Amino acid sequence: MEYQHIIDAVMNEKEPLSALALKMYENPETAYNEVKASAWLCEALEHYGFKVEKGLYGMPTSIRAEWGSGHPVIGLLAEYDALPGLSQTQNTYKDPAVPGGPGQGCGHNLLGVTTLAAAIGMKADLEKSGLPGTVVFYGCPAEEVLTGKAFMAREGAFRELDLAFAWHGSSKNHVGLGMGGGLNSAIFHFKGKTAHASSAWNGRSALDAVELMNNGANYLREHMTPNSRIHYVYKEAGVAPNIVPDRASVWYYVRSLHRWDIDELYGRLVNCAKGAALMTDTEVEIEFQGGCYNTMSNKVLADIFAEVYPMVPAAQYTDEELAMADALNKTMPEYEHKKPAEPIHTGFIYKPEEYHISPGSSDVGDVQHIVPGIMVNTASQNILGVNHTWQTTCCAGNGIGFKGMMRGGVWMALAAAKVFRDNSLVDKAWETFKKDLDGETYQCPIPKEVPVPQPQQ
Numbered sequence: 001m002e003y004q005h006i007i008d009a010v011m012n013e014k015e016p017l018s019a020l021a022l023k024m025y026e027n028p029e030t031a032y033n034e035v036k037a038s039a040w041l042c043e044a045l046e047h048y049g050f051k052v053e054k055g056l057y058g059m060p061t062s063i064r065a066e067w068g069s070g071h072p073v074i075g076l077l078a079e080y081d082a083l084p085g086l087s088q089t090q091n092t093y094k095d096p097a098v099p100g101g102p103g104q105g106c107g108h109n110l111l112g113v114t115t116l117a118a119a120i121g122m123k124a125d126l127e128k129s130g131l132p133g134t135v136v137f138y139g140c141p142a143e144e145v146l147t148g149k150a151f152m153a154r155e156g157a158f159r160e161l162d163l164a165f166a167w168h169g170s171s172k173n174h175v176g177l178g179m180g181g182g183l184n185s186a187i188f189h190f191k192g193k194t195a196h197a198s199s200a201w202n203g204r205s206a207l208d209a210v211e212l213m214n215n216g217a218n219y220l221r222e223h224m225t226p227n228s229r230i231h232y233v234y235k236e237a238g239v240a241p242n243i244v245p246d247r248a249s250v251w252y253y254v255r256s257l258h259r260w261d262i263d264e265l266y267g268r269l270v271n272c273a274k275g276a277a278l279m280t281d282t283e284v285e286i287e288f289q290g291g292c293y294n295t296m297s298n299k300v301l302a303d304i305f306a307e308v309y310p311m312v313p314a315a316q317y318t319d320e321e322l323a324m325a326d327a328l329n330k331t332m333p334e335y336e337h338k339k340p341a342e343p344i345h346t347g348f349i350y351k352p353e354e355y356h357i358s359p360g361s362s363d364v365g366d367v368q369h370i371v372p373g374i375m376v377n378t379a380s381q382n383i384l385g386v387n388h389t390w391q392t393t394c395c396a397g398n399g400i401g402f403k404g405m406m407r408g409g410v411w412m413a414l415a416a417a418k419v420f421r422d423n424s425l426v427d428k429a430w431e432t433f434k435k436d437l438d439g440e441t442y443q444c445p446i447p448k449e450v451p452v453p454q455p456q457q
């Protein structure tokens with residue numbers, strides 16, 4: 001087969017790449033703290049012959065690595081941050097390896113290494129074919145807080161690319177078309193005046209302010225677009241019931257399908273905060289954490305990925321892996337209603353006529369508003385698996401995850417091979433991209449004055 005050398009170049013590295021993903025599963029690091037993961041990926045990229053730069057864009061855990069020369073310049077978007085509280089052993093019941101500790105509940109250990117696998121395959125192809133082309137591996141911190149790529153974009157990243165490819169672990173082998181929501185993230189800090197809660201009347205409760213703000217925000221729900229979402233958690237809410245809290249804070253995500261919609265809804269949320277401060281005679285300070293654009297799948301790239309998918313070698317699961325996936329499926333709430341036909345997905349889903357809208361977000365959306373991009377999925381969980389669960393953490397630490405990861409790497413390298421052989425695909429992707437943008441231009445949603453969070457370790 002014409003592309004066998006690509007498949008071989010990636011699959012020959014199965015052992016070391018799986019070992020690297022396992023190391024990242026065993027050492028999960030949360031957003032902006034990916035010190036070990038980024039160092040290990042840099043080491044591996046250097047080992048495979050890439051020119052590596054670390055810590056650009058004011059972000060110590062970011063990576064930019066490249067190989068090759070000339071166009072097309074294809075970017076690969078790696079992520080490697082873990083989620084708080086999702087630590088999990090290899091048991092098929094909830095069993096944190098470190099109680100309360102972080103875990104790879106979104107499989108970003110696989111994501112970082114899939115991207116490396118794709119880079120290895122693309123380099124091997126360019127070397128063998130002698131075709132012009134450049135692979136740029138972008139190590140992107142902090143996807144889980146949805147701000148990493150916007151900070152990188154603010155400092156100039158991604159504009160050098162012709163196309164951007166991304167992969168994410170999933171319960172299905174899938175190319176999705178459509179959009180996912182963008183978001184703003186902000187913490188509202190209220191400051192009041194403390195007092196004895198039962199025998200003084202001169203206190204001003206910051207917690208009252210948070211509750212009134214939330215009330216206001218909840219009343220917005222009737223008057224926002226159907227694909228908008230508002231979520232919040234308390235960050236600080238006082239220390240004891242008999243002390244009027246002088247400090248309280250609440251962290252909000254505001255999501256919608258378009259940047260202008262997010263900005264408008266966010267403005268109304270800020271008014272709720274200001275109104276609550278006025279009502280309670282407290283002060284509010286807004287700590288804007290950042291934001292991201294909606295995702296926007298490029299149809300030309302989706303078609304390329306669908307076309308090359310049949311060349312991706314099928315996963316051979318062991319009996320142990322199938323039994324584990326089956327046991328994990330039985331722990332999912334929908335199991336009773338939806339008994340799956342197979343424990344791990346082996347089919348392939350691409351519905352070019354279906355435009356899917358998902359309110360969930362990824363900061364890949366920022367890149368997809370700078371250059372044409374696509375995110376694809378291979379099965380790397382049990383078939384009823386859902387990201388951000390302990391079951392997904394479990395799969396990210398064994399062959400179920402590693403096999404999906406290797407297949408994702410092969411797939412991205414095969415799609416790149418198509419583009420290296422037919423540069424007109426880049427022009428076609430750009431035509432579609434411009435149509436999809438519909439006159440919109442990328443304005444980084446994070447203002448200059450917001451500092452990049454630094455590692456806390």
Ligand SMILES: [Zn+2]
Nearest residue numbers: 106108143168
């Ligand atoms: Zn994720």
